[in-house]
Amino acid sequence: MLSNQLHNGLETAKLLWSRIPNSEDGEVDGGSLLRNSNRNTVESLDYEVIENYAYREEQAQRGKLYVGYYVAVKWFLALLTGIGTGLAAVFINISVENFAGWKFALTFSIIQRSYFAGFVIYVLINLILVFSSVYIVTHFAPAAAGSGIPEIKGYLNGLDIHGILLFRTLIGKIFGSIGSVGGGLALGKEGPLVHTGACIASLLGQGGSSKYHLSLRWLQVFKSDRDRRDLVTCGCAAGVAAAFRAPVGGVLFALEEVTSWWRSQLMWRVFFTSAIVAVVVRTAMGWCKSGKCGHFGSGGFIIWDTSDGQEDYSFEELLPMAVIGVIGGLLGALFNQLTFHITYWRRNYLHKKGNRVKIIEACLISVITSAISFGLPLLRKCNPCPESDHDSGIECPRPPGMYGNYVNFYCGKDKEYNDLATIFFNTQDDAIRNLFSAKTIHEFSAQSLLTFLVMFYTLAVVTFGTAVPAGQFVPGIMIGSTYGRLVGMFVVNFYKKLNVEEGTYALLGAASFLGGSMRMTVSLCVIMVEITNNLKLLPLIMLVLLISKAVGDAFNEGFYEQQARLKGIALLESRPKYQMRNMMAKEACRNQKVVSFPRIVKVADAVSILQSNLHNGFPVIDHVRNGETLVIGLVLRSHLLVLLQSKVDFQHSPLPCDPAGVSKSISEFVKPVSSKGISIEDIHLSSDDLEMYIDLAPVLNPSPYVVPEDMSLTKVYNLFRQLGLRHIFVVPRASRVVGMITREDLLIEDSEDSASVELHSTSVRGHRQYSMISRNVDVERPLLNGLLLQDHMLG
């Protein structure tokens, strides 16, 4: 009986492990930040969960129906993520546009009488908006500061960064963005929107936020971390799609920049989410067209349509375009370097002094930004309007209170405009639209553009890193399009061609700066094409991106990588490091003493092991006949803590437990992303408890991946990275080969005719039982169980 119980226990574990939907192939590292350089971080991004007998039976009965339900919920959550992110984006945009529109309208109406009063009002409004933003962030949602993309990258790379996916972070991000962007700071709302999408997805994936009593039980089907991670990936794509109205760009951004583990099954769902966002945003904009949303609509949502851009280009133009690429690479790399140092200084000195300093800093920057954007245009002389061109439909000066080119600001005459005010004293979206605009040759003077470039570049460098939500896309586009337009002006003057459009050069400049700073490639290309709605420029955008990325790479890492490093987010790159080629698996873990558990462990021992070291996983080693040992699996600290906390599975005898009595339900081992998990200090056990035993068999992972001790570390790295593992056992070389698995061994066909009905991979696929293997195969599995069985019969 005894041996049978043991047997069953291990079988339970093995079967349970193989049953978790879609989570077969491994754990995902729920890693640890570098700043916690010990192994103290709570690992929670795992789906090393177990199921009890009841759950398993229920599961088996429901079978196909349950899988169908599961797939349906996945798609439903993707739909909700899309709708949620779309609505959030619409809300942010409407708010920003209305605040900014109202601000400029008020200022323009006041400066009719007094420029000083207008200046004061302008500064004050901006200050209030920025203050509200920084106050929300510092006092309510500290994780909402900054772009959020490095953190999401870290999360999807397998790190558990506490706080980034909370409900309060979502709220902080949304309202913080409105304040900081509406307040005219030199930052954008696009990065924060990606974070917003990820937060929405994560909250949906865990069925709501339990802290704010918003949780829905029927949504809590995602037991595995992979499902949640997939949904967060959808959320990122939705964020980009919403920020730029670029669904394809969103998918590619999620694919190229954010995720670490991509599966092609996921792609369709991500794309679906993006498309939903596009529909939501389009519907909202259609609804707003009739003027129901105040200022929103005429400016607003990014689409800088450049379909008027030049149709064709000559080969001579490739040289100035290459020059734009080089400038982009240089300025982008410089931008990364400057922000890196300033952020470093902020993190380590300034922001340690507390929230008050953060608030003062942001407000100071707001006042400076306001002063510059109001003051500098005052110093410019106005230019007379160009002769009216009715075809282009561009009025000069633009009608008061409207968006458009040719801003009349501090001009003597009616038919004049201030070119610096056109880009500086304007919303960012509008400024970009003006810079991109075709058929406005000679609108801007080189002097104004240079002034703007220097001032805005400086402001963008200084602003990034303050305690407000801050994206880098729009500032990057502004900086890039300014020097792009400068080059374009030069080309127009030099080549004397009529078909050259400065706006097209501005667009290329924007692409080059983003490429030089963020080092994105395909996704950036597609985003640029989508936001300008002009497929024809694709090869040119590619050219400048190739150059600017190569130039930038010669100096430093990409923007997000640098910021991630600053924040202690250590990303496992997709490639192994070069020096790993000369290392062996054993060398990688040489400083580490392996602490192992026996199968049946005394509670006191378990507690002392957990207290005395900080490992997150432990091998379980059992004795078999002749006193030999056998590695029977891996047990996770988090699971041990759940067992210790619940106390239900404690037993008096040091003998294997009855598997039918395993009481844990799978959901008890799943921790919501937004919680910190249990710590060993939280667990208080009586002395009676400490004398009891736990059988680890039901909770262990019976077959973690193993590597021989002298395997090249590059190979180990690839195994670890590709499969998203958290633990690999390094074991001695084997003495014999039991079998060899080749391609053919894995080509197991479904037992049905090839021509018969089969459902495809995104839906349910071939869930028939493999006819030759009955479910209850214990008798045919003599391996581990047999060994253990003999041991206990002998012992």
Next chain:
Amino acid sequence: MLSNQLHNGLETAKLLWSRIPNSEDGEVDGGSLLRNSNRNTVESLDYEVIENYAYREEQAQRGKLYVGYYVAVKWFLALLTGIGTGLAAVFINISVENFAGWKFALTFSIIQRSYFAGFVIYVLINLILVFSSVYIVTHFAPAAAGSGIPEIKGYLNGLDIHGILLFRTLIGKIFGSIGSVGGGLALGKEGPLVHTGACIASLLGQGGSSKYHLSLRWLQVFKSDRDRRDLVTCGCAAGVAAAFRAPVGGVLFALEEVTSWWRSQLMWRVFFTSAIVAVVVRTAMGWCKSGKCGHFGSGGFIIWDTSDGQEDYSFEELLPMAVIGVIGGLLGALFNQLTFHITYWRRNYLHKKGNRVKIIEACLISVITSAISFGLPLLRKCNPCPESDHDSGIECPRPPGMYGNYVNFYCGKDKEYNDLATIFFNTQDDAIRNLFSAKTIHEFSAQSLLTFLVMFYTLAVVTFGTAVPAGQFVPGIMIGSTYGRLVGMFVVNFYKKLNVEEGTYALLGAASFLGGSMRMTVSLCVIMVEITNNLKLLPLIMLVLLISKAVGDAFNEGFYEQQARLKGIALLESRPKYQMRNMMAKEACRNQKVVSFPRIVKVADAVSILQSNLHNGFPVIDHVRNGETLVIGLVLRSHLLVLLQSKVDFQHSPLPCDPAGVSKSISEFVKPVSSKGISIEDIHLSSDDLEMYIDLAPVLNPSPYVVPEDMSLTKVYNLFRQLGLRHIFVVPRASRVVGMITREDLLIEDSEDSASVELHSTSVRGHRQYSMISRNVDVERPLLNGLLLQDHMLG
């Protein structure tokens, strides 16, 4: 000395294995077709290559410079692939357009006098073109028949399908496509273009075709199969980009449909290739605009601009759009099923009768197609031209010899047109343009569209599988847009709305049929958007694709999967099969007896092992102290064959060899993709040779991946599939754990300051030696060598 030699030998192997550029993490399965159900197929898609000492030293000296050169060659080859594929596409298009244009011009001029003579000429021209195509394919390049996409999928999945990437296949594909498409068959040139791109890439990757003396030595830097495979992926993307002028669609197609192993580093290169294609094609078209290319230019290269399509849609329209999706799913699934059965019948009965039958079959189909496309419009009554609308710029009837709507064919009056001839008696590109055209409400009668749908569907089903290059995109678009337009006509009549465009419905129909047949998702969406140059339709296209794919999946597999199965191309899917959950690693290889080699093997033994079984890899097991054994690595059949054939490494004594004497250069172990490799029957050894010995240490892979025997097969599958392996050793459970590797152990930083210069991943990255580990670490590696050393000291 002896032990030292052994020691060195194994070190050599280990170091060599860890040095192959970019090929660290594993072998890629150079698999076997199912029809060769034994293990007889030549495995060549591997980069299990070794390097000799000289090579390694040279490599170490060249170091960074070499890596730079290597990266540069990679990009250069991508550039060449792009240019080559672009030029091939231009050539095919110009030829097809000119043949077709000339054909229709001649026919139209003749039917002014006699319809019968025109019919005869029309049939004859088509017959000649189709005959030339089928003749080229059957007598010169049999692998050029069909679409080629299933074969390329198989190749990139790890199968070595002989003949698909030969130079002659390339030639056959190009000229065969011209004949079959120009000859008016119901097939397209897009699939073949993908194959063409892959062929060009593969030939470039192996430095040309040695058979035709076109090889370039300096291009032969790609020693590893992964590099070649990457280049073929670029070629596929280039093919799609060239076929549809859709660079982003090409990248996504390669990503979603074709490749099995995708790395984000590859993405940028693939995108680069696609963009090059776009530039080449655009340049060529610009050059042709002035009329230098005959008929080409006005029709030609796919861009069915639907920017005139409807701008907005109401929610009521979603229902008919969903109906289109359902129809697409049903007709697509039916199409797959019919082609599957007909192709099955062809392969197993008709085409076994030889080339003559194939030729007769294709010619017969050509005559039938010609007769139907000429004859059916004759039966239609002509319609009077609609009132001229000068804004739309559409003339009725179109001027003779031009492309356009409203074909005047067999009409009594001048101001009449034949709606069936407009789609049927026309080039396919033109027919699609007419179906997609906006502002041509009521151009087609429902009767004509229905007739066309039925006839063309039948023709497409019958034509696919004949021995000519045949793509399914364009026929799919034709079929889909026909019923789409039918639905659109219904909507126009039913909803009585003015902003509904039948052309938009035709586009959605095309998307739905392709989705229902090929089951592509994201890439198809993007391709449809790119070829219609209308980003606004994206959400609608997605909607119909979602529906049609779901409906199609309810009936059968995708088109390419079915065709691949028919051809015996067994693809390893990205997901493990459901029944693997209940299997263990050991069960997968239960029918297989493991044959292992000793480290130093007698030549006669090696030959007899290779003759007596067909395995492609063998474990190498050595005896260590106490007679215990130790698995020291994996040796490949192909490498053994190279050793046996060259005879250079034979030695007289059964003692370990001197590693400095290993004479093989890495390139000797690399087989060009287009060759069949060595067979054991080709090797003739004298009896003296048979008495000699080989030391396998320098050629073995010292650390293949291992799994414990009772690991879940799902986990094994994921390991195998994700890392692209060919062999996994199934070993007994370990008795102890030497160490544990976690995320932190793998976060090895470069020893440089974070702010210092670092090149990015697409270029050279951090090639400094890891400071703590010297290159010559033999003394610190007691593991395997120590054991072996002791053994030989004792023995």
